[in-house]
Amino acid sequence: MSMKLEHVSYTYMPGTPYEKEALKDISLEIKKGEFVAVIGHTGSGKSTLVQNLNGLLHPTKGNASLDGVDLSGKSNEAKMARGRIGMVFQYPEHQLFAETVYEDIAFGPQNLGLNYEETDARVKDAMKFVGLDFETYAGRSPFSLSGGQMRRVAIAGVVAMNPDYLILDEPSAGLDPGSRDAVFAEVMELYKKRGTAIIMVTHSMEDAAQFAKRMLVVYDGRIIIDGKPGEVFLKEKEQLLKVGMDVPEVYKLADALRDKGLRLPKEITDAKTLLAEIKRRKGLR
Amino acid sequence: MEPVIEVQGLTHVYIDAENTKVTALDNIDLQIMPGEFVAVIGANGSGKSTLARHLNALLLPSEGHVKIKGMDTMEEDNLWDIRQTVGMVFQNPDNQIVAAIVEEDVAFGPENIGVLPEEIRTRVDDALKAVDMTAYRTHAPHLLSGGQKQRIAIAGTLALGSECIVLDEPTAMLDPKGRKEILSTMLRLNKEKKITVVYITHFMVEAMLADRVVVMSEGKIRFQGTPREVFSRVEELERLGLEAPLAAKVAFELRKSGMKLPKEIITNEELAAAFG
Ligand SMILES: Nc1ncnc2c1ncn2[C@@H]1O[C@H](COP(=O)(O)OP(=O)(O)OP(=O)(O)O)[C@@H](O)[C@H]1O
Ligand SMILES: Nc1ncnc2c1ncn2[C@@H]1O[C@H](COP(=O)(O)OP(=O)(O)OP(=O)(O)O)[C@@H](O)[C@H]1O
Ligand SMILES: [Mg+2]
Ligand SMILES: [Mg+2]
Numbered sequence: 001m002s003m004k005l006e007h008v009s010y011t012y013m014p015g016t017p018y019e020k021e022a023l024k025d026i027s028l029e030i031k032k033g034e035f036v037a038v039i040g041h042t043g044s045g046k047s048t049l050v051q052n053l054n055g056l057l058h059p060t061k062g063n064a065s066l067d068g069v070d071l072s073g074k075s076n077e078a079k080m081a082r083g084r085i086g087m088v089f090q091y092p093e094h095q096l097f098a099e100t101v102y103e104d105i106a107f108g109p110q111n112l113g114l115n116y117e118e119t120d121a122r123v124k125d126a127m128k129f130v131g132l133d134f135e136t137y138a139g140r141s142p143f144s145l146s147g148g149q150m151r152r153v154a155i156a157g158v159v160a161m162n163p164d165y166l167i168l169d170e171p172s173a174g175l176d177p178g179s180r181d182a183v184f185a186e187v188m189e190l191y192k193k194r195g196t197a198i199i200m201v202t203h204s205m206e207d208a209a210q211f212a213k214r215m216l217v218v219y220d221g222r223i224i225i226d227g228k229p230g231e232v233f234l235k236e237k238e239q240l241l242k243v244g245m246d247v248p249e250v251y252k253l254a255d256a257l258r259d260k261g262l263r264l265p266k267e268i269t270d271a272k273t274l275l276a277e278i279k280r281r282k283g284l285r
Numbered sequence: 286m287e288p289v290i291e292v293q294g295l296t297h298v299y300i301d302a303e304n305t306k307v308t309a310l311d312n313i314d315l316q317i318m319p320g321e322f323v324a325v326i327g328a329n330g331s332g333k334s335t336l337a338r339h340l341n342a343l344l345l346p347s348e349g350h351v352k353i354k355g356m357d358t359m360e361e362d363n364l365w366d367i368r369q370t371v372g373m374v375f376q377n378p379d380n381q382i383v384a385a386i387v388e389e390d391v392a393f394g395p396e397n398i399g400v401l402p403e404e405i406r407t408r409v410d411d412a413l414k415a416v417d418m419t420a421y422r423t424h425a426p427h428l429l430s431g432g433q434k435q436r437i438a439i440a441g442t443l444a445l446g447s448e449c450i451v452l453d454e455p456t457a458m459l460d461p462k463g464r465k466e467i468l469s470t471m472l473r474l475n476k477e478k479k480i481t482v483v484y485i486t487h488f489m490v491e492a493m494l495a496d497r498v499v500v501m502s503e504g505k506i507r508f509q510g511t512p513r514e515v516f517s518r519v520e521e522l523e524r525l526g527l528e529a530p531l532a533a534k535v536a537f538e539l540r541k542s543g544m545k546l547p548k549e550i551i552t553n554e555e556l557a558a559a560f561g
Contacts, residue, residue: 018428041460042431090458144301146330174376174457176328176487178526203460244462249490249531249553256557271531275538284542 001032003053003085003165003197007062010048014060022048024221025062032164035191035198037208037229040218041244046201047090049218050167053199055082066165083112086163090170090201092154093143101127101145101153102138108161126160130186148179155186166190168200172207184211209233209248209269219243230269250274287355289370289449289481290317290340294349297335297504309335311504312349319448320479322472324492324512327501328526333485336501337453340483341371353449369398372442376454378434382426387418387437390426394445405444412440415478416470432463436470443474449481450474456488468494489516489530493551500525517549532556 010023022045030036030053038046051057052064055071055078064071066081089095098104105126109119127134130152137145142153151171158166168187172180188211190196202208208215209229217225217232217240225232225239233240233247240247254268262281268274279285297310309332317323327333338344339351342358353370356363375381384390391409400408413419416436421429426437435455442450452471456464468491474480484495492498498515500507502525508515516522519529519537529537529551536550536559550556 039460042458042463148329170458174329174454174487176526177489177528178523179329203458203464205461244460246461253531253535253553253556256553257560260557260561262557262560271535275535278535278539279542282539282544284539284544 001067001164003030004028004065005052005059005062006065008052008059008064009061010045010052010057011060012048022221023052023059026221026223027062028216028223028226030165030197030199032197033195035211035213036200037212037215038199038201038218039203039205039208039215039245044218044243045221046218047169050087050169050199050201054085054087054165054167056087083161084163085165085167086158086161087167088151088154088158088169088171090173092151095154095157096142096150099141100139101132101142104142104153105157105160108157112161122160122162123156126156129159129189130156131182132156148175148183151175151179151183152186155183159190162194163196165197165199168198170201170203172202172204180207187211205233205246205248209250217243217245230267233269234266286318288316288352289319289321289354290315290483291352291355292316292336292339292349293352295336295339295346295351296348297332297339297344298347299335309504310339313504313506315499315506317449317481317483319481320475322475322482322484322494322496323499324495324497325483325485325499325501326487326489326492326527331501332504333501334453337373337451337483337485340449340451341373342367343373365398369446371449371451372445372447374435374438374442374450374452374455376457378431378438378458379427381438381441382434385425385427387413387424387426387429388422390437391440391444394441398445408444408446409440412443415443415474416440430463431459432466435459435463435467439467439470439474443480447480449483451483451485453485454487455484456486456491464488464491489528492516493530500527513549513551516551 005026005028008023008026012020012022040046052059058072069077069081071082096104102123105123106119109122124134132152171183191198212229215229215232216223225236233251237247250271254264254274258264264277292313292315295310295313299307299309325333342364351358353367356367382390383393388409391412392405395405395408416439418436456467471482475482486492493512498512499509516529516533519533522529532553533551536546536556540546546559
């Protein structure tokens with residue numbers, strides 16, 4: 001089971017003065033159960049890439065498919081395939097529309113043709129999942145919530161559709177550190193317990209390093225790096241800086257400590273390991 | 286010296302569609318002096334944007350006063366001068382573009398307030414130079430990168446003659462390089478042109494470079510001080526849904542394990558120096 005892009009190019013507004021080739025001959029396979037981070041400079045083509053992956057945009061050249069089903073088709077099969085891919089947009093408030101939180105989350109399952117009881121169960125499950133108390137929030141207007149709560153409603157709406165693939169565009173932008181941790185705890189549970197594949201676009205090197213198992217670096221419409229975050233941040237630092245990216249803070253702190261002669265192993269990719277290693281060197285418990 | 290911004294007992298109550306009241310700011314006092322660079326941090330919903338909107342009279346107090354160079358925002362006659370003194374830059378650069386060419390976009394503000402054409406020319410040139418965007422003078426702003434758009438928005442407030450610039454999460458949607466560019470642009474304008482800066486952010490590494498950090502929670506200012514004073518309070522920050530920089534957190538854990546470390550370590554270099 002996998003999503004596939006084969007030699008995909010995408011051009012916005014072809015034949016006009018604003019013509020822009022946003023994706024250039026991209027081939028990519030993402031399997032069910034993967035956790036992929038997509039990073040790259042502003043305007044590099046990340047959002048265009050994920051919208052081609054979920055069938056919202058159709059390739060100008062090449063093709064996008066899910067388990068062999070072409071996503072651009074009009075057949076029932078293609079529609080079903082698109083329904084297995086959930087997407088939480090960069091601005092969740094653009095995605096919310098109903099009068100109450102309940103109706104908003106119920107919309108997707110209803111559209112899948114589920115009956116009242118099934119829909120109700122899905123809504124309750126999804127709210128529990130994202131940590132929104134049913135009694136308190138089901139009847140509230142989604143627009144009277146804080147940014148972090150809105151994002152949770154948007155995630156709940158997508159989770160309620162039980163997608164096999166979940167695409168998140170900038171899930172932590174504008175969230176305070178506490179809310180960011182809470183949202184990621186939920187995403188990790190989906191990933192681990194339901195085996196949902198996660199594809200996350202992010203400008204946060206820390207998010208990519210901490211959660212993803214695979215990282216794609218997009219530059220000017222092409223994927224220039226595809227590897228494990230830990231390895232990429234270690235080996236490709238120069239290249240990352242050149243294309244407007246960075247390395248996570250923990251790599252910088254480890255380097256600063258090494259500069260002062262503290263002997264640390266090369267592969268330190270998270271704060272916990274760093275702390276444990278310092279303590280070991282210093283004989284602390 | 287007179288403060289640029291003087292907030293006295295400011296309370297703001299929103300009344301939403303269902304007629305319920307939300308107290309977004311609760312009796313806030315704050316003074317900002319000319320040439321200061323002040324970062325404002327706080328959890329989602331703590332009142333940061335509401336406070337920002339009071340600083341150029343986009344919102345008016347439910348109680349208390351906001352004075353800009355002594356001008357009370359409640360007095361309508363002051364509105365013109367207040368808006369000229371304090372410029373705002375919002376989170377999303379796309380929403381701030383008004384013209385099809387960079388120069389025209391920057392000139393829009395000064396034209397609107399009736400600055401003479403020759404004077405506009407110099408102001409636009411100076412402003413674009415200040416944000417290092419002169420080379421893009423004749424470009425189409427909507428085709429620029431997010432960081433570049435944000436710099437055009439800053440140029441627009443400079444061309445207005447703003448002595449004080451309030452930025453509400455200006456880097457939230459930018460890549461790491463774009464974030465560094467915006468922050469260093471503001472630091473430079475603050476140093477060279479003595480522009481007063483109020484900088485709202487969720488990135489603690491950005492707030493670390495301010496002269497002063499104000500910490501908000503539930504409509505109140507919980508504490509404030511130099512970055513060193515604020516960010517060494519690791520546990521308190523966490524309780525407010527915030528986070529100290531990594532070096533401060535690691536130092537905190539090492540002290541708990543019995544290692545002797547100087548107090549108030551917040552940067553990687555300071556922590557590393559303790560191992561030197
Ligand atoms: N509707 C459109 N019409 C024309 N050009 C577009 C359109 N949408 C995007 N583009 C252009 O296509 C390129 C890729 O845009 P895309 O939104 O995929 O970038 P991104 O990597 O998601 O950037 P960001 O990090 O800023 O969200 C950019 O140069 C952009 O200006
Ligand atoms: N137009 C409005 N009507 C009703 N309540 C509002 C309105 N705007 C904001 N609020 C409420 O006021 C409080 C403060 O909101 P504000 O936007 O100032 O927070 P913030 O600190 O900027 O948060 P964030 O980090 O999410 O941007 C929140 O509880 C919010 O729900
Ligand atoms: Mg995007
Ligand atoms: Mg805000």
